[in-house]
Structure formats: structure tokens, C-alpha cells
Amino acid sequence: MLRNIIDSSVQSCGLLPLMALIFLAALAIIIERMIFFSTSVRSGSNIEYDLKHVGRARGDDVKKLVHHYEGSVQNELMKAALELQGRPVEDFEREVEESIMFQMRKLDRNLWVLDTAITLGPLLGLLGTIIGMIGSFNILGSSGTGDPMAVSGGIAHALIATACGLTIALVGVVALNYLNKRVRMVLLQMDMIKSMLVTRLAA
Template structure:
């Protein structure tokens, strides 16, 4: 029976400690706790997003190397296989513009990449903001706590409590630095994933353009190597009766 009482007392002491830290930091530790939850939510969201997008990009790169980019049915199968991905939008754009000149197709695919950029760096700016804002919040909370501590130092009978107040005030700084460290690690990681995704999109664009251009040249080459007719060899057809006349004149 004493165990529930002990757990209740521990919970009560923890709650009182948290309330004390929030109070001594001027309420800023509560704001930093919300900021930490936001950072964790962004990390989870962007990790899943880049994992799905980059994995689909590798598979599309492989499929496009073995696909006739002028074949509409083949491109449609690739796009349907990886629907709702940024790379599939490039394949769908190729499906609609595959008969256009290669230069125009390349520009349209570049436009699709530019339209995809806001989806790639969504919420990344919040991590950058947390890197700068969290330590400032922590420092500000520490300053508020130190002001109360120095007020205690003015009373000689409570001077011993000042050391505990300084330690409690420094908790805000530690929270701010902790949030900033997590945020900057996640920011650098997602910036790397962002560059890799853009590289994949550019590689898919170049793969499509080069495949269409090489296939177009191959078709042109096959047409230029058709067996020549007799008229093409002689330059222009010669009427039979005029040929006999010319032969009789020289005889």
C-alpha cells in the first residue's frame, strides 16, 4: 500500500520542481518546451518525407535507363508506379511533352523542378530559426532568474539560497542550448538530403532529355540509311525515248 503514496509524492515533487523552474525563468522554459516539441515534429515529418522521396528517386532512375522515353505507355507505367512523388511529376510532364523539341522539353522539366522546391524545404526554416532563437530564450530566462537571485543576495539572512537560485536560473540556458544542438544537427542533415533530392531531379531531367535526343538521332540515322533508288542515284529520271534519241544521234 505505501507504493502509491510514494509515487504520488514523487510526481508531486516533480511537478513542483517544473513549476518552480518555469516561474524562475519568467515562463520562458514553457515556451522552449513548445519549441522542442515543434522541432521533434519537424524532424519526424522531414525524415519520413526524404526517406520516401529519395527511395522513389533511385527506383525511377533505374527504370528510366531501361525505358523508351518516346513510348507514352512505358512512361505512363513508370509514373503510375511512383505516383504522388516529385519525380513522377517529371515523368508525367515528359509524357505530355515528349513530341516537343528537346530544348523546350528541358525547359519545362526545369520549371517542374522549380515548382517542387517549396515542398522540399518545407519547415526547414523553422529549424534554422530554432537554432538561433532557443539559446536567446534560454539566456533571457537565465537573466530573469539571476535578477531574482541578486534580490535574494540583498538579504544577508537568505544569502545561502542564492546558490540554488543561480543553479535553477541556468536551467533555461541549458534547455536553449539543448534545443539548438538538436536543431542544428537536424538542419545540416536535411540540407544534405535536400541537395541529394535536387540532384536526383536534375539527373532524371537529364536522363529523359538525353534518352529522347539519342533516340531521335537514331531514328533519323535509320531513315538516312535507307537503300537509294535508281532515281536518287542518277539525280533525275531520264525518259526512255529521249535516251534512245540521244543514243541514235551519237551513233
């Protein structure tokens, strides 16, 4: 088994180990982001209900919500809004928007790496395929059809590279689409929080 892995790595000129590292990096980011969204982002199903029951100019009610959503990115936005209580509407909205942008950096952190892995995976797989096919044609040109196993072996290595690249892309695309959906959902929640709190806490 180890011998086959080493042979495949040599046949691909080191591309298979590189793709394995890219795949591991993509998996690490997927797992980290999944943990982040499960622990630091609350479901928004109750936020609208909670905010509608915050009385106008009732900072104490907002403080209860801050405690309820402790540890989430929504919590950070509510705390920022609470500190701005009594400010003019224009100043309040501007400061809250800045807080949303700051939280945005937390939401899409490292997603660019996953996006890059999705692009690089198939390209490296294609490159590995080309290298494998070139090796097969070289063998075919030097020994003719006298050693069909040598030719088919190169083609097999080429197909392995293609399969690895497509696997990276397939796993990455599904995960990235899901994570981007979560990011959009949280941004919509934050816009809703801003709109509802500006009428309750701004002067």
C-alpha cells in the same frame, strides 16, 4: 515535480514554457519531414539504372517508371516530362525546370521554422540565464550571504534555461543537417532525371 516545474517557469519569467513549445514545434516538424521523406521520396540508387533503360522516344517505358515511382516527388517530375513529350528541347527544359521548382516547395516545407527554433533556443536560454542571475544578485544584495540556498537556487534556474536552449539547438542542428542533405540528394536526382529524359522525350 509539478511544483518544481511551476517554480522554474516563474523564475524564468515564462521563458521555459516558451522554450518547451518551441522544442515541441521543432520535434513535430522533424517527425513530419521524416515521414515525408520516407514515404514521398524514393531512394535514388536505382533511378539512374532505370532511366538508362528507357529507350529513346519511348513514352511507354517512361509510363512504366511513372507507375514504379508512384507517390514520390520523382514521379511528379516524370509525369510532367511525359506530358511534354515531343516539345522542342528549349521548351521541354524550361517546363521541366518549372516542375522541379514546384517540387522544391514540397521538399523544404517548414524547414525555416526548424532553422528559427535552432536560433531562438540558445538566445532564449541566454536570456533566461541573465534573468536568473539578476534574481540571484538581487537576493544576494538584499540578504547578503545569510541565505546561500536562495542564491544557488536562482543560479540553478539560470543553468536550466541554458541547458534547455542548448538542447533545442543540438537536436535541431542534427535534424536540419540531415533533412537538408535529403533535399540536396533529391534535387540532384531530379536534375539527373531531367537530363536523361530531355534526350529521350524532347523533339
